[in-house]
Amino acid sequence: MTNVIELEQLSVTFGKRPILKSLSGALGGRAIGLLGPNGAGKTSLIHTLLGFHPPTSGTARIFGQDITTDAKQVRATVGYMPESDSFIAKMSCVHFVRLMAELSGIPAKHALERAHEALFFVGLGEARYRPVDSYSLGMKQLAKLAQAIVHGPKLIILDEPTNGLDPPTRNRMIALIRQIRDGGRARILLSSHLLRDVEECCDEILVLKDGRIAANCNLEEERKLNRKFIELETRGGNRKGFVEAIGGLGCEYALSGERRIKLIMNETVEISDLYRLALENAVQIRRLNFKRDSLEDIFLKAMENGNAGDGASASVNNESRIENGNGRISDGGL
Amino acid sequence: MAVYEHLYGAYEGDSHSAWSRFLVIPRYALREVFKSKLLVTIFILCFIYPLVATILVYLHHNANALALLQINVRELLPIDASFFLTFVQVQCAFAFILTVLVAPPLISRDLSNNALPLYLCRPLSRAEYVLGKMAVVMFLLSLVTWIPGLLIFFFQASLAGLAWLWANLWMIQAIFSSSMVWIILLALLSLAVSSFLKWRVVASGALLGMFFVPTAFGEIVNNLFLTRWGHLISLWATIKSIWRGLFGLFERQTGSIRGKVTNPIYDEQFFDIALLEPPLWVSWLVIAGICAVCVWLLARKVRAYEVIK
Numbered sequence: 001m002t003n004v005i006e007l008e009q010l011s012v013t014f015g016k017r018p019i020l021k022s023l024s025g026a027l028g029g030r031a032i033g034l035l036g037p038n039g040a041g042k043t044s045l046i047h048t049l050l051g052f053h054p055p056t057s058g059t060a061r062i063f064g065q066d067i068t069t070d071a072k073q074v075r076a077t078v079g080y081m082p083e084s085d086s087f088i089a090k091m092s093c094v095h096f097v098r099l100m101a102e103l104s105g106i107p108a109k110h111a112l113e114r115a116h117e118a119l120f121f122v123g124l125g126e127a128r129y130r131p132v133d134s135y136s137l138g139m140k141q142l143a144k145l146a147q148a149i150v151h152g153p154k155l156i157i158l159d160e161p162t163n164g165l166d167p168p169t170r171n172r173m174i175a176l177i178r179q180i181r182d183g184g185r186a187r188i189l190l191s192s193h194l195l196r197d198v199e200e201c202c203d204e205i206l207v208l209k210d211g212r213i214a215a216n217c218n219l220e221e222e223r224k225l226n227r228k229f230i231e232l233e234t235r236g237g238n239r240k241g242f243v244e245a246i247g248g249l250g251c252e253y254a255l256s257g258e259r260r261i262k263l264i265m266n267e268t269v270e271i272s273d274l275y276r277l278a279l280e281n282a283v284q285i286r287r288l289n290f291k292r293d294s295l296e297d298i299f300l301k302a303m304e305n306g307n308a309g310d311g312a313s314a315s316v317n318n319e320s321r322i323e324n325g326n327g328r329i330s331d332g333g334l
Numbered sequence: 335m336a337v338y339e340h341l342y343g344a345y346e347g348d349s350h351s352a353w354s355r356f357l358v359i360p361r362y363a364l365r366e367v368f369k370s371k372l373l374v375t376i377f378i379l380c381f382i383y384p385l386v387a388t389i390l391v392y393l394h395h396n397a398n399a400l401a402l403l404q405i406n407v408r409e410l411l412p413i414d415a416s417f418f419l420t421f422v423q424v425q426c427a428f429a430f431i432l433t434v435l436v437a438p439p440l441i442s443r444d445l446s447n448n449a450l451p452l453y454l455c456r457p458l459s460r461a462e463y464v465l466g467k468m469a470v471v472m473f474l475l476s477l478v479t480w481i482p483g484l485l486i487f488f489f490q491a492s493l494a495g496l497a498w499l500w501a502n503l504w505m506i507q508a509i510f511s512s513s514m515v516w517i518i519l520l521a522l523l524s525l526a527v528s529s530f531l532k533w534r535v536v537a538s539g540a541l542l543g544m545f546f547v548p549t550a551f552g553e554i555v556n557n558l559f560l561t562r563w564g565h566l567i568s569l570w571a572t573i574k575s576i577w578r579g580l581f582g583l584f585e586r587q588t589g590s591i592r593g594k595v596t597n598p599i600y601d602e603q604f605f606d607i608a609l610l611e612p613p614l615w616v617s618w619l620v621i622a623g624i625c626a627v628c629v630w631l632l633a634r635k636v637r638a639y640e641v642i643k
Contacts, residue, residue: 047638047639050451050454050455050638051454052451052454052455052637052638052639053639072352072457072459073457075455075456075457075458076456076457078455080451080452080455082448082451082452082455084448085447085448086447086448086449086451086452087447087448087449087452088443088444088447088449088452089443089446089447089449090366090443091362091366095362099358099362100452100456102350102355102358103355103358103359103453103456103457103458104456104457105349105350105352105355105457106345106347106349106350107347107348107349107350110345110347114345117343133447147452151345152343152344152345152346154344183343185343185344186344
């Protein structure tokens with residue numbers, strides 16, 4: 001898959017305050033989630049990619065085009081939905097979207113047609129002749145999405161698209177984003193501090209913290225690699241024999257305290273096998289937690305990694321957390 | 335892609351040329367401008383003087399009409415540089431009124447509705463955005479200043495003949511330049527004000543204030559210090575000097591004051607103080623300075639997002 005965004009030692013400073021600190025990496029997912037706590041630099045990164053803020057050093061490329069030297073070409077291939085309320089007052093929505101299409105280079109006649117299509121697509125077809133300033137918040141968000149996609153960009157940048165939306169409107173917005181993603185005609189860069197939004201829409205994430213990359217991983221691959229993770233609490237019996245038997249099944253495991261065992265289930269191993277081994281070793285299984293790594297776990301780990309040191313090179317992947325080979329898991333990793 | 339499909343699709347058609355993209359802005363803005371009945375009324379009023387001027391030109395060349403009116407219009411109001419200078423002055427005054435009505439919301443409305451990121455995330459630079467907004471003002475003001483001015487000039491030339499045209503060909507440049515200087519100044523000044531003041535009424539008030547307050551202040555300076563250099567503070571007086579210069583009618587000395595000194599030996603002595611207008615190049619410098627400041631202010635304010643350092 002071709003890279004959508006390439007970051008090359010990208011730094012941005014406002015006054016003397018560094019906002020983005022030497023970001024490097026390549027993003028190639030169909031839908032890329034940009035995560036991070038407030039003030040992490042998500043919006044600043046988007047603005048820099050759009051050419052609103054000049055990089056202090058380094059650069060970035062979108063579809064191979066440099067954001068500083070080919071700014072206009074970059075912006076021609078991008079659709080942007082800003083975070084805050086943005087519209088042109090005293091203009092009907094269809095004219096607003098048409099104007100945006102024309103500014104993107106579409107001739108007037110086609111622009112009107114595209115504006116109608118985009119508004120029907122987002123679900124504002126019936127309200128398209130109303131002035132945008134008379135819209136509700138949810139409708140304004142949809143209008144912003146319509147203006148971002150009206151010219152058929154190759155990359156759609158969505159900055160907090162579900163901000164302030166009620167659950168049904170949020171679901172609608174998420175459904176639209178997924179529909180665009182699945183259509184395969186445009187890539188998406190979705191910035192949000194809501195993990196659920198990103199989890200539902202994205203296949204790759206970039207986690208920022210304090211202007212640095214705290215994590216950059218492919219969610220799809222992460223999920224594939226993320227085998228069944230189980231936490232057991234045992235009592236009595238031959239605990240040592242029990243864990244050795246688990247190892248014998250090809251499961252990676254780690255001991256945690258006197259009673260707890262953490263293990264990653266092998267593809268061929270079933271829960272009943274664990275009960276059988278426990279019976280053979282007279283071990284009581286008092287608790288069994290079945291858990292998968294969620295985006296929240298990845299995010300929290302990224303935040304911890306970010307705290308530990310330089311996050312620029314931090315990359316969350318299973319290889320860095322699990323020591324394969326001897327069948328044991330490093331305790332800290334889990 | 336048909337409307338009923340309701341699917342997202344990429345655009346695969348032609349694009350219009352990049353250089354003319356900024357012209358989309360005035361096209362949409364002018365549509366909004368002409369929705370106002372007040373503005374349409376004033377816009378129509380702006381053509382009263384050109385109509386009067388056209389009638390005067392016609393009377394000049396119509397012997398029957400002159401005989402009928404029993405007025406010697408030719409002597410009363412000759413069609414020369416001062417005729418066109420007056421035309422430019424009157425029309426530029428109307429242009430100022432139009433600017434006060436049209437320009438204030440041009441940028442302020444986009445700023446208050448946070449629309450700038452929407453413009454600037456597209457293949458449109460900040461300079462093109464400002465140029466687009468300027469084009470709204472420039473187009474409207476051109477319609478009431480140099481365009482009718484040149485039409486009247488050619489009407490006069492068609493009636494007076496080729497000899498008159500060759501003798502006065504330089505006036506084409508004078509009519510166009512004098513109008514354009516004022517138009518550019520007004521466009522930049524009004525857009526700079528619009529980018530700083532989000533309320534339309536306040537912005538209109540500020541524009542009027544910029545015009546009248548310095549004029550009054552300049553007159554006070556002139557009377558207090560017995561000079562004409564106070565005109566440099568006044569936008570109207572400065573531009574009038576430039577117009578006179580462009581029409582070849584500029585005179586530095588516009589008057590004098592007779593003073594009296596009482597000397598115990600020689601009795602009374604009279605002396606004259608010549609009132610000299612500032613040199614033309616100083617007036618040009620002032621206008622250029624104002625334009626430069628406006629450009630600088632626009633460069634500071636017209637940004638997708640303001641960064642507080």
